Amino acid sequence: MGAPRRFVGRTFVGLHWFARRAWRRSFSALAAGAFASFGRGSVLEPPVRLEGQWRIVLGEDVFVGPGSCLQALAEGRSAVALEIGDGTNIAGTCVLSAVEHVRLGRRVLLARNVYVADHAHAFEDTERAVLDQGVTDVRPVEIGDGAWLGQNVVVCPGVRIGRGAVVGANSVVRDDVPDHAVAVGAPARVVRQFGRVAELVP
Secondary structure: OOHHHHHHHHHHHHHHHHHHHHHHHHHHHHHHHHOOEEOOOOEEOOOOEEEOHHHEEEOOOOEEOOOOEEEEOOOOOOOOOEEEOOOOEEOOOOEEEEOOOEEEOOOOEEOOOOEEEOOEEOOOOOOOOHHHOOEEOOOOEEEOOOOEEOOOOEEOOOOEEOOOOEEOOOOEEOOOEOOOEEEEEOOEEEEEEOOOOOOOOO
């Protein structure tokens, strides 16, 4: 590859990344006022789907990657339904859906395509489409500080994932995961617990 072509390529990619950063910063600044709270340094990278954003709290330095969905559904009555702690990083194409309460702690890491919800879809009525039956099984979900959820993880209603826990890719979490544990599988089960780690530094 010749030097001129390399120069053009690097310049083009640099301009692309500059424009992308500028766009997501501008989008985030303009969208911030629509939220219950939007912390300093937090970034939403478009495209992003938002619903009920007035019931969503973002801490400081949160990153929400492109293609994600943050929603607080109209069926809920709580003032804040979805809470994302300081420094949390959501890679992209993730869905966080809350009726009453979903909380992600500080410095949580979500890989792509993670789905977290405090509810399920009702489906018992055979005369109506599932789409028209609303939600059921509403129970709070909590993901502790410093946890890491791998790609394609599903977190079901009523689950607590502990501090520093790791959930392997493609797992379906139906039961609590203790602090500093590794859980894998569908349904997920704990396969390892490791020693207490030092307090997280922001």
